Amino acid sequence: MPKVIVCGRGGSGKSTLVTILAKSLSKRGKVLVVDTDESNLGLSRMLGQNQPEMSLMNSLGGKSVVREKLLASLKGEKTEQEGFFREDLYLDTLPSECVGWNGTIGNLRIGKIEHSNEGCACPMGSITRSFLKDLKVKENEWVITDTEAGVEHFGRGILEGADGIIMVVDTSYESILLAEKAKNLVDETNKKFFVVLNKVDDEVESTLRNELSARGVETGGVIKYSPDINKANFLGKSLETGMQGENVDELVSNIINVMS
Ligand SMILES: Nc1ncnc2c1ncn2[C@@H]1O[C@H](COP(=O)(O)OP(=O)(O)O)[C@@H](O)[C@H]1O
Numbered sequence: 430m431p432k433v434i435v436c437g438r439g440g441s442g443k444s445t446l447v448t449i450l451a452k453s454l455s456k457r458g459k460v461l462v463v464d465t466d467e468s469n470l471g472l473s474r475m476l477g478q479n480q481p482e483m484s485l486m487n488s489l490g491g492k493s494v495v496r497e498k499l500l501a502s503l504k505g506e507k508t509e510q511e512g513f514f515r516e517d518l519y520l521d522t523l524p525s526e527c528v529g530w531n532g533t534i535g536n537l538r539i540g541k542i543e544h545s546n547e548g549c550a551c552p553m554g555s556i557t558r559s560f561l562k563d564l565k566v567k568e569n570e571w572v573i574t575d576t577e578a579g580v581e582h583f584g585r586g587i588l589e590g591a592d593g594i595i596m597v598v599d600t601s602y603e604s605i606l607l608a609e610k611a612k613n614l615v616d617e618t619n620k621k622f623f624v625v626l627n628k629v630d631d632e633v634e635s636t637l638r639n640e641l642s643a644r645g646v647e648t649g650g651v652i653k654y655s656p657d658i659n660k661a662n663f664l665g666k667s668l669e670t671g672m673q674g675e676n677v678d679e680l681v682s683n684i685i686n687v688m689s
Pocket residue numbers: 437438439440441442443444445446627628629652653654655656658659660662663
């Protein structure tokens with residue numbers, strides 16, 4: 430079953446969509462939510478879960494250890510293993526200190542910025558790439574990856590381990606441009622692509638669909654503006670089924686059809 434990456438501009442609703450998808454898919458099987466956005470503090474709140482004890486980065490020895498390993502491989506020095514993991518990974522056997530399971534939803538953080546001046550995010554990109562590639566997903570299991578804003582992570586190769594990309598587009602010109610750019614980048618790969626409009630009403634939905642279509646980007650689904658989602662998020666409460674309107678089941682089915 431699929432591993433998907435959710436992207437879009439900052440504030441477009443990536444974490445909201447990740448949560449809605451995770452909660453809906455968890456009724457059908459196991460879902461692992463992977464948080465790769467080092468400045469995303471609210472995702473576990475939206476899921477209504479506690480943060481895992483440790484990030485994957487820290488369980489691998491921390492940023493400096495990971496950075497050393499990357500530098501060694503850049504210099505062509507042989508290390509004891511290729512990639513960061515010795516063998517294939519499975520949802521059932523991930524280190525328990527890195528995954529918080531609540532029923533059938535697990536949440537795992539790649540790493541977070543913990544100190545000022547701690548350096549660039551390259552080690553996190555490398556771990557994400559290696560993790561998604563080595564993670565084996567069985568029937569009725571899903572991996573949903575929440576990303577930082579923009580499309581820079583495309584360049585870090587994290588698409589490699591994923592089956593498809595879901596692009597969240599909100600009501601902004603920047604989102605339209607970003608969707609066009611993402612579509613062009615995805616077209617260079619064999620990955621699937623699905624666009625979700627977020628925070629729209631009927632009128633805006635139609636305008637946004639046309640603007641995207643004129644740029645060769647077709648809309649796959651829609652989440653309407655919901656005062657309940659907005660309120661839950663600013664109060665740091667979990668998102669519950671029903672807050673996102675009636676069309677969410679159809680949206681999730683369409684995503685499953687395209688990504689499977
Ligand atoms: N469908 C929606 N209706 C109303 N508000 C929304 C909706 N989707 C997202 N929001 C609001 O938009 C803001 C950004 O959402 P978030 O999911 O955190 O974005 P991102 O992860 O892309 O930065 C939040 O305050 C959230 O409450």
